[in-house]
Amino acid sequence: MGKIQSLLVALVVILSFHSTSVLAYKHPGNLKIAIDTTYPPMEFETADGKAQGFDVDVARELAKRLGTNAEFIVMGWDGILAGLQSGRYDVIISSMNITNDRKKQVNFVEYVKMGQVFVARKNSAPIKSENDLVGKVVAVQADTTSFEAVDNLKKKGIAIKDIKAFKGATDTFSALKAFQADVVVVDEPVGYYYVAKDPKSFAVTGVALNPEPVGVAIRKKDQQLKSAIEIALKSMQKDGSFDKISRNWFNTKLGQKFK
Numbered sequence: 491m492g493k494i495q496s497l498l499v500a501l502v503v504i505l506s507f508h509s510t511s512v513l514a515y516k517h518p519g520n521l522k523i524a525i526d527t528t529y530p531p532m533e534f535e536t537a538d539g540k541a542q543g544f545d546v547d548v549a550r551e552l553a554k555r556l557g558t559n560a561e562f563i564v565m566g567w568d569g570i571l572a573g574l575q576s577g578r579y580d581v582i583i584s585s586m587n588i589t590n591d592r593k594k595q596v597n598f599v600e601y602v603k604m605g606q607v608f609v610a611r612k613n614s615a616p617i618k619s620e621n622d623l624v625g626k627v628v629a630v631q632a633d634t635t636s637f638e639a640v641d642n643l644k645k646k647g648i649a650i651k652d653i654k655a656f657k658g659a660t661d662t663f664s665a666l667k668a669f670q671a672d673v674v675v676v677d678e679p680v681g682y683y684y685v686a687k688d689p690k691s692f693a694v695t696g697v698a699l700n701p702e703p704v705g706v707a708i709r710k711k712d713q714q715l716k717s718a719i720e721i722a723l724k725s726m727q728k729d730g731s732f733d734k735i736s737r738n739w740f741n742t743k744l745g746q747k748f749k
Contacts, residue, residue: 515556515557515714515715515717515718516556516557516558517553517556517557517558517580517715517718519558520553520558520559520560520561521549521552521553521556521558521559521560521561521580521581522561522563522578522579522580522581523549523553523560523561523562523563523579523580523581523582523583524562524563524564524565524570524573524574524578524579524581524582524583524584525541525543525545525546525549525562525563525564525565525582525583525584526564526565526566526567526570526584526658527541527543527564528567528631528657528658528659528660528661529543529584529585529631529658529659529677529680530543530659530660530680530683531543531544531679531680531683531739531740532544532545532584532585532677532679532680533545533546533584533585535564541562541564543739544679544735544736544739544740545583545584545585546560546562547735547738547739548583548601548726548732548735549562549583551726551731551732551735552583552706552719552722552723552726555722555725555726556718556719556722563578563579565579566657567584567631567632567633567634567657567658568632568633568657570582570584570586571592571595571596571707574596574707574708574709575595575596575709577709580708580712580715581706581707581708581715581719582596582706582707583706583707585604585677585704586598586704586705586707587604587634587635587702587703587704588600588702588703588704588705589635589638592707596707596708596709596710597707597708597709597710597712597716598703598705598706598707598708599705599706599708599716599719599720599723600703600704600705601704601705601706601723601732602703602704602736603701603702603703603704604677604678604679604701604702604704605677605678605697605698605699605700605701605702606635606636606639606675606676606677606678606681606697606698606699606702607675607676607677607678607681607682607694607695607696607697607698608622608673608674608675608694608695608696608697608698609663609666609673609674609675609676609681609684609685609692609693609694609695610666610672610673610674610692610693610695611666611667611669611672611691611692611693612689612690612691612692612693614672616693616695616696617672617673617695617696618695618696619696620643620648620698621648622696623640623643623648623650623673624648624649624650625649625650625651626650626651626672626673627650627651627652627653627654627670627671627672627673628640628650628652628653628654628671628672628673628674628675629654629656629661629662629663629665629666629670629671629673629674629675630653630654630655630656630662630674630675630676631655631656631657631658631659631661631662631676632655632656632657633655635699635702636675636676636677636698636699637653637655639675639698639699640653640675641653654670654671659676659680662674662676663684663692666692667688667691667692673695675698675699678701679739679740681694682694682740706719706723
């Protein structure tokens with residue numbers, strides 16, 4: 491066999507592997523997915539209780555490529571990792587930042603990077619950098635990288651007046667509007683979503699944290715599922731379906747600064 495023929499055979503083998511890896515995996519039953527529905531536009535519930543949002547659409551497409559349907563289980567953020575480890579659901583797809591502490595507990599498959607922003611009241615002094623947090627009350631969602639980042643700034647010596655941690659992202663904006671806080675630190679798409687909903691009350695005033703990886707969380711023992719999800723997400727990126735979901739929600743590719 492000549493070199494060209496050998497290369498062609500090898501190419502066919504490689505292509506065959508990648509085209510059938512996901513199809514060869516058939517998830518038993520529905521893919522059970524945990525989401526925290528206090529985080530629009532990433533994941534939230536409609537008036538009739540149906541889950542929707544960017545992560546929800548990604549999860550549905552992912553489940554489809556694994557040969558099954560997405561079944562959403564609504565969880566509070568503070569218990570969402572414990573629920574995964576106890577076997578209550580298969581994965582978490584809920585804008586979870588990949589951190590070293592979380593990687594000790596579960597595996598991740600990264601699917602996007604998201605930055606974080608400062609959101610202040612429309613007519614208040616803009617918060618443009620961490621130094622502008624001096625003397626300010628900062629609202630964040632509890633048990634998130636936003637909380638960790640602001641807490642670390644305070645430990646570093648930034649004289650933040652108070653850090654108010656709320657159960658849901660929606661609560662942080664309620665506190666800001668009610669003058670119970672001076673600024674919210676939140677994921678970029680969430681911040682712009684709330685500003686778009688109420689532009690007379692809120693404004694994005696600066697970048698709090700540069701983009702960080704976000705991933706699907708999977709139990710460490712579920713290696714086959716992790717591999718299938720990796721291949722499925724790569725295929726979504728390659729064929730443009732991931733970007734299509736992003737543009738449907740944000741009119742741009744997620745992970746960039748929105749204008």
